[in-house]
Amino acid sequence: MGNRGMEDLIPLVNRLQDALSSVGQSCSLHLPQIAVVGGQSAGKSSVLENFVGRDFLPRGSGIVTRRPLILQLLSGNTEYGEFLHCKEKKFTDFDELRKEIETETCRLTGSNKGISPVPINLRIYSPHVLNLTLVDLPGITKVPVGDQPADIEYQIRDMIMQYICKENCLILAVTPANTDLANSDALKLAKDVDPQGQRTIGVITKLDLMDEGTDAREILENRLLPLRRGYIGVVNRSQKDIDGKKDIKAALVAEQKFFMSHPAYKHMAEKMGTPYLQRMLNQQLTNHIRDTLPAFRSHLQTQLLALNKEAEEYKQYSPDDPARRTKTLLQSVIQHLAVDFEKLIEGSGDKVDTISLSGGAKINRIFHERFPYELVKIESDERKLRREINYAIRNIHGVRTGLFTPDMAFEAIVKKQISRIEGPCMKFVDMVSQELITTVHQCINKLSSFPKLQDETQRIVTTEIQQQESKCRDQVMMLIDIQLAYINTKHEDFIGFTNAQQAYNHNNKKIVAGVVRKGWLTISNIGIMKGGAKEYWFILTAESLSWFKDDEEKEKKYMLPLDNLKLRDVEKGFMSSKFVFAIFNTELRNVYKDYKCLELACNSQEELDSWKASFLQAGVYPEKVTGNGSPDNFTDPQLERQVETIRNLVDSYMNIIYKTIKDLMPKTIMHLMINSVKEFISSELLAQLYALGECSALMDESPEQKRHREEVLCKHAALKEALSVIGKISTSTCTTPMPPPVDSSWIQLVRGHAPSVPRPPAHTGPTAFQSTDGLQQRAGQPHRAPPSVPR
Numbered sequence: 001m002g003n004r005g006m007e008d009l010i011p012l013v014n015r016l017q018d019a020l021s022s023v024g025q026s027c028s029l030h031l032p033q034i035a036v037v038g039g040q041s042a043g044k045s046s047v048l049e050n051f052v053g054r055d056f057l058p059r060g061s062g063i064v065t066r067r068p069l070i071l072q073l074l075s076g077n078t079e080y081g082e083f084l085h086c087k088e089k090k091f092t093d094f095d096e097l098r099k100e101i102e103t104e105t106c107r108l109t110g111s112n113k114g115i116s117p118v119p120i121n122l123r124i125y126s127p128h129v130l131n132l133t134l135v136d137l138p139g140i141t142k143v144p145v146g147d148q149p150a151d152i153e154y155q156i157r158d159m160i161m162q163y164i165c166k167e168n169c170l171i172l173a174v175t176p177a178n179t180d181l182a183n184s185d186a187l188k189l190a191k192d193v194d195p196q197g198q199r200t201i202g203v204i205t206k207l208d209l210m211d212e213g214t215d216a217r218e219i220l221e222n223r224l225l226p227l228r229r230g231y232i233g234v235v236n237r238s239q240k241d242i243d244g245k246k247d248i249k250a251a252l253v254a255e256q257k258f259f260m261s262h263p264a265y266k267h268m269a270e271k272m273g274t275p276y277l278q279r280m281l282n283q284q285l286t287n288h289i290r291d292t293l294p295a296f297r298s299h300l301q302t303q304l305l306a307l308n309k310e311a312e313e314y315k316q317y318s319p320d321d322p323a324r325r326t327k328t329l330l331q332s333v334i335q336h337l338a339v340d341f342e343k344l345i346e347g348s349g350d351k352v353d354t355i356s357l358s359g360g361a362k363i364n365r366i367f368h369e370r371f372p373y374e375l376v377k378i379e380s381d382e383r384k385l386r387r388e389i390n391y392a393i394r395n396i397h398g399v400r401t402g403l404f405t406p407d408m409a410f411e412a413i414v415k416k417q418i419s420r421i422e423g424p425c426m427k428f429v430d431m432v433s434q435e436l437i438t439t440v441h442q443c444i445n446k447l448s449s450f451p452k453l454q455d456e457t458q459r460i461v462t463t464e465i466q467q468q469e470s471k472c473r474d475q476v477m478m479l480i481d482i483q484l485a486y487i488n489t490k491h492e493d494f495i496g497f498t499n500a501q502q503a504y505n506h507n508n509k510k511i512v513a514g515v516v517r518k519g520w521l522t523i524s525n526i527g528i529m530k531g532g533a534k535e536y537w538f539i540l541t542a543e544s545l546s547w548f549k550d551d552e553e554k555e556k557k558y559m560l561p562l563d564n565l566k567l568r569d570v571e572k573g574f575m576s577s578k579f580v581f582a583i584f585n586t587e588l589r590n591v592y593k594d595y596k597c598l599e600l601a602c603n604s605q606e607e608l609d610s611w612k613a614s615f616l617q618a619g620v621y622p623e624k625v626t627g628n629g630s631p632d633n634f635t636d637p638q639l640e641r642q643v644e645t646i647r648n649l650v651d652s653y654m655n656i657i658y659k660t661i662k663d664l665m666p667k668t669i670m671h672l673m674i675n676s677v678k679e680f681i682s683s684e685l686l687a688q689l690y691a692l693g694e695c696s697a698l699m700d701e702s703p704e705q706k707r708h709r710e711e712v713l714c715k716h717a718a719l720k721e722a723l724s725v726i727g728k729i730s731t732s733t734c735t736t737p738m739p740p741p742v743d744s745s746w747i748q749l750v751r752g753h754a755p756s757v758p759r760p761p762a763h764t765g766p767t768a769f770q771s772t773d774g775l776q777q778r779a780g781q782p783h784r785a786p787p788s789v790p791r
Contacts, residue, residue, distance in 0.1 A: 010131040010285060011074055032289045032296070033070070033133040034281060035163045037186045038174030040139035043205030046236035047174065048136055050255075050274040053128045053248050056081070056094040057136075058102050066109050068119040068159070069101070069136040076125035084121035097122075115152070117159045130282040134172070135163055140185040157189065165193045168292050170284060176206040177216050177233075181225050182746055197228035197744055201284065203277065204233045207265075208258060215264035220272070226742040232280065233265065233272045297723065304719040311716035314709045337457070338682040340443040345674060357606065359439045363674070365606070366431050367666040369613035374424035375658055376616050378417075389413055389646045393639065406642075410649050411487050417654050418483050421661060425476045432669050433469040436677060437462055449705035453689075453698040460688050464680050465673070472672040479664055483657055493659075495652040516540045517614035519607075521547075524580055525599035533601070542618055545583070560591060560598075567615055567622040570599055579608040583620065 038044045045057040045064070048071060058064050081091040083100060091097040101120060108116040115138055137160050144152040164171050171194060173186035181187070181204075190200040204216055218224035220233050235255040237246055252274055259269035270276065289296070344359030357365060392409040440461050447454040489496070517540045524533045536547040536557060544562055549555040564587050570580040578601035585591050591598050602608045612622070689698065 010133060010282075010289065032168045032170075032285065032292060033135055033163075034170045034172050034285055035135045035137060035160070036172045036174060037137055037160055037164065037189060038139060039176075039179075039185050040141055042139065042174045042176050042186070043234075043236050044136060044139065044174045047203065047205065047234060047274065047277070048134065050234070050236065050248060050252065051129060051132065051134075051278050052124055052126060053252075054079075054094045054126075055242075055248070056097045056101075056124075058098055058105070059242065065136055065138045066115045067105050068117065068138070068163070070119045070121045071132075071134045071136060072121070072123040073129040073132040073134070074123060074125050075127065075129055075131055077127060079124075079126040079128070081122060081124045084123075115155060115159070117162065130278055132278070132282055132285060134281075135169075137163065140189075160189060161193065164189065167199075168288070168296070169199065170281075170288055171200045172203055172281070173200055174203045174205060176209075177204050178206050178209050178211070181219060187227075191744065197742065198738065199288075200227060201229045201281070202227045202231035204231050205236055207233050208235050209238075215262075217264040220265065220268065222742070225744075225746050227744060228739050228742050229284075230739065232277045233259070234274050234277060235259075300719055300723050304716070304723065307712060307716045307719070311712055314713055336446065337443055337685075338678075340446065341440065341681055342678060344439050344443065345678065358442065359435075362435050363432055365610070366428065366435065369610055370431060371424065371428045371665065372662060373609065373613050373616055374427060375421070375662070377622055378420050378424060385413075385417075385650070386643055386647060388416070389643050389650070390639070393642050393646065409642075410646050410653075413646065413650050414487055414653050415484055417650065418480060418657055421657070422477070422480055425480065425661070425665060426473065428665055429469060429472050429476060429669065429673075432673060433465060433472075436465050436673065440465065440677075440681075450698065450700065452700055456689060456692060456698060457685065460685060461677070461681060465677055468673045468676045472669055475668055475672055476665070479661070479668065483660070487653070489653075491653075491656055493652070493656050495648065514541060516542065516618045517611070518551075519611070520551075521611070522578065522601040523547075523598060524578065524601040525582075525595065525597070538600075540614055540618055558592060562618060562620055564589075565591070565620045567612060567620055568597070569622075576601075578602065579605050581608060581612060583615075584623075 036044050036048065045059070049055055049057055051073060057069075079092070081094070081097045082089065083091075083104070085104060086100075091100065101122070104120050105116075108118055119135070138156050140153070140156055140160070142153055144150055149155065163169055171190045173184065173190045175181055175184040175186055187200070187202070191197075194200050204220065207216060210216065216233065220231050222230040235258050237248070237251045241251060255273050256269070256275075259265045259272045265272060345363070347360055389409060392412050393406060396406045396408050441458065444454055444458050444461070447457060488494070517538075519538060520535055521538045522533050522535045526532060526534065536549065537551045537553065538545065538547045539553070542562075544559050545565075546559040547557050549557060560583075564585050565583050566586055568582045568584060570582050572579060580599050580601045582597045582599045583591060584597035588596070590596055600611070602611060615621075692698070
């Protein structure tokens with residue numbers, strides 16, 4: 001049987017099973033156990049009851065086992081059972097124990113034959129058992145009854161597969177002797193996950209119910225329809241015996257007598273029957289644990305290392321200790337929150353978000369893409385600007401005809417243009433403020449363990465951001481007022497009246513040569529007859545927009561010059577997930593083939609804004625929708641010249657203003673909002689939390705955090721205990737070697753409806769299931785046909 005240390009490992013695995021089940025982690029370790037698989041009424045429950053020597057499992061017709069039952073048998077001086085869901089109660093009355101199984105089953109599945117994958121954990125102590133851990137699974141069925149869904153067969157198969165596909169699970173395949181063994185559902189499922197037969201043990205029940213003149217000798221001798229680990233025959237109580245309350249001990253004596261007296265089985269009687277099966281399973285499970293011990297220990301150590309840091313923190317944490325609460329408050333607010341916020345704003349190399357922009361990166365995009373785009377939108381309406389200049393000059397001259405260009409018109413138009421900057425600037429402040437609040441919320445979410453602290457911190461920091469936003473708005477208004485207060489025509493970058501009379505085309509500004517942007521865009525307005533919407537690789541330069549078949553840039557589809565192009569917003573379609581903008585020619589020429597405009601689609605609003613900013617950089621500006629009517633036609637050449645002069649002067653001066661605002665706005669926001677909020681979180685937030693006067697209440701744990709802390713400590717203790725016991729176990733256990741491979745190609749694999757489960761890795765070299773024609777011929781001989789019910 002092996003040394004005592006290995007025997008102690010089965011109870012340890014049981015304890016680990018309980019500990020991890022209580023924290024919802026039992027499936028993650030794949031604990032060694034034995035799964036009992038078979039069809040309905042195959043005799044699975046009777047085999048388990050024979051092990052215990054007691055009637056304790058529900059009985060009835062149809063599907064009785066409707067939830068997995070994890071049965072832990074432990075040798076002890078007294079006999080009782082206990083459930084994991086009510087550990088405080090010991091069941092010495094096994095009839096009461098059966099009723100508890102039925103009650104707990106119905107609690108989740110109802111009373112009309114429904115099933116559930118949630119297991120029931122039952123531990124039985126008895127002087128009559130050997131240490132074993134078995135899982136009694138629902139019987140395989142074909143036809144739904146009661147509340148069972150139409151796919152009940154697949155649900156049960158899937159539930160069984162969840163257990164037997166794990167490498168640490170031995171499979172006890174139970175098949176009645178009075179059915180066709182070659183079509184056994186249990187053996188089919190076992191072979192599907194254990195093709196080498198290393199984990200499958202066959203059990204033949206109902207040997208006493210075979211037709212007269214037939215027997216299962218060659219099957220039990222593992223010569224006909226062989227399994228690598230072979231078969232063990234058992235004789236259970238009949239339904240008449242059960243109804244008559246026949247004692248299990250008497251049934252075991254009758255079983256032994258059956259094998260000793262039957263001519264086909266008496267020569268192997270010592271290797272048949274329930275006691276032998278129990279001893280063999282004990283040894284097989286012990287050996288299986290020993291064989292999987294290195295990988296099992298490694299898995300436990302990995303789990304323990306992952307929990308060590310968190311568990312140590314929780315061990316030192318005392319929820320009711322005021323000093324501990326204060327320390328946690330300091331760590332949460334001063335250290336973690338302040339550091340996390342600064343990392344998100346300033347950027348950090350650890351835990352980088354690779355999915356989307358956030359924090360400082362998003363604010364940077366607002367600084368250098370969104371804000372410049374908003375400014376360009378207000379300066380791009382050429383027709384409206386010339387009309388305003390025209391009216392200003394004529395209104396200043398009044399009834400007289402002016403000989404000179406009035407500088408008052410220039411100042412009036414410039415001040416009006418400067419005033420229009422207020423809208424984009426305020427929108428800029430609002431965008432940054434919202435992003436700051438989002439970033440703070442992202443950091444504060446980590447305080448979810450302490451709901452009151454999280455709420456108060458969120459409220460205080462959000463209030464501070466709003467206060468700083470108000471100050472920032474006042475400062476921005478001051479910047480605009482400063483620009484309005486004095487029009488500096490002596491600025492070194494201002495062209496002056498002399499140069500303004502020269503031709504100056506606003507649309508031909510110098511831009512950086514070369515590639516402005518590359519990326520994928522979808523041309524969305526091509527009709528289905530011409531190929532439909534399609535994605536291309538676009539390259540935007542200072543002179544043209546080109547697109548290619550893919551990003552290898554080998555097959556160019558088209559090159560569109562940027563001359564006279566403008567941008568236009570396109571409303572997002574009701575069913576579309578794309579964000580669309582269009583480019584068109586201001587002279588109403590086709591931009592591509594016979595299309596007046598080209599609609600380009602992106603996957604996100606951020607990508608759309610970024611492309612628009614890139615087009616601005618390349619000199620392609622957005623269309624400005626104006627009111628009805630057209631600008632006055634200038635019939636006076638002198639007025640036309642004056643309008644052009646003022647226009648060029650305004651353009652030159654506003655370029656200075658835009659350049660100044662683009663430089664000062666990010667600096668203003670950085671100083672008054674972002675840096676101020678960072679400083680507030682690191683130096684003033686804690687004081688404001690203390691000023692609330694209820695610091696102790698702030699550190700009250702959430703129920704979820706309390707439960708998580710207890711689960712972590714429970715799991716950590718279970719893992720340490722397991723590793724401690726495993727470390728004392730000698731792996732030099734005497735054990736029976738694995739039997740050699742056999743040909744089990746006779747098992748017909750499940751076809752067409754096998755559940756989707758992970759399959760074991762393919763084995764190289766000769767397999768255990770290579771067919772031999774000789775065996776197939778032998779299996780086909782009439783006198784060697786497997787026992788079956790007469791057809």
